[in-house]
Amino acid sequence: MGVIESAVDTIKQMIIDGKLRPGQKLPVEKDLAEQLGVARNTLREAVRALIAMRVLQTRQGDGTYVTSLSPGLLLDGMSFVADLHQDAGAMEFLHVRRILEPEATALAAARIPDADLAVLGDLLDEAERLAADSAVDHGKLVALDQDFHSLIVSHCGNAVLAAVIQNMSGRTVRARIWRGMTDPEAVQRTLREHRAVYRALLARDAERARLHAALHVLGVEESLSPPSGDAGGE
């Protein structure tokens, strides 16, 4: 095994063993390199690999630190994967989201605080105002859409579940979904579905919330790839 990989594993192990804790500062490059018996340039490549995994973080002139290691942070490299497979694979990501998001929405029904329910209402109002405009700003709609789902899912009580869902639809895919809604009716339908989920949450009705969330993601899926039954399949 290469020297760099060994250095990466050593640092990883130091974290797993608790010798390096979240937020803690690492020894300076010169010292750590000597401690691991490698050159500074070699250590830097190891550190760079861990930075890519969101495990470490560096600040020039200050030092290198262990990140919070929260699932939300460590799992958000997945969105790049989702963006890479914009073409055929996008459906597979969306399918995973269709399985997870209804469950997370149901869980959130019992946990989301009233204050955030109010925020959800505001987001919906703003989206509907935007959609009513003649020149629809797709960019802002995408952002509002993301905020809406993100806020709900973040209250499911499971940070891993929230992070995975969040990354199953990268920016590119989300943007493509809304861009595909040239039909104003499609936009209106999406907003209606959002409001249905919102009302279920307001009523603290987990099962209604689950069903509406499922229906919504399924609708998005079908808008990307119309079911073959419509076009006269086999």
Added chain:
Amino acid sequence: MGVIESAVDTIKQMIIDGKLRPGQKLPVEKDLAEQLGVARNTLREAVRALIAMRVLQTRQGDGTYVTSLSPGLLLDGMSFVADLHQDAGAMEFLHVRRILEPEATALAAARIPDADLAVLGDLLDEAERLAADSAVDHGKLVALDQDFHSLIVSHCGNAVLAAVIQNMSGRTVRARIWRGMTDPEAVQRTLREHRAVYRALLARDAERARLHAALHVLGVEESLSPPSGDAGGE
């Protein structure tokens, strides 16, 4: 933004734009560094970051190549995240698996080829032979358990779904689960659950498979953290 990050983004963009395709060889370090206007060491750190993301792969004496970029490959960095949260967070990963695995198992019921069903049977037989032994080899049981679930899930028809499930239970967690089964009865129960899933797949019964898979993962979850209801009040 730093020079290294720019280099990483440039290479990423080259892949997204199709200028670099899966399996393709990159220019040699010297040339690529010059093309990006950075030093060789700097380029190496950028490449190292992309290697950590499983996007690139290097072979000494040969060159640097773009990987297959398959979801299964790119998402398998998550298992490290799962291993990092061995303590409290492990339950959250398992919960996600409980949501996804029943669905994947149900999907596999219609797709898994007869040949692999036979392999599943062999895996079960071997596991039961191992469990009958007085000195149970937990290491081998863990491996068989992983093979069993992996084989089923790999036939769900969705590579992303399969990869996410696969990484929701890292080696460390899986090992801990089996190590925790000091009670021979617990091992037997797990094997019975496996066989129930297997029989449902044999019958190509998706709904039965889904339920047995859900029950199985739930059992694992509860073995790790007994439900509070059993041990007395809240």
Added chain:
DNA sequence: AGAAATTTGTTCGTATGTATT
């Protein structure tokens, strides 16, 4: 406010191990 010390960022040069031809 400003200078010095500290730390990461970046570059160049060189030597070595490995795979291909």
Added chain:
DNA sequence: GAATACATACGAACAAATTTC
């Protein structure tokens, strides 16, 4: 087996940013 091409690794130096005095 020899030559070539390439990644690997090391060492030294300077630049840029931050903290400290």
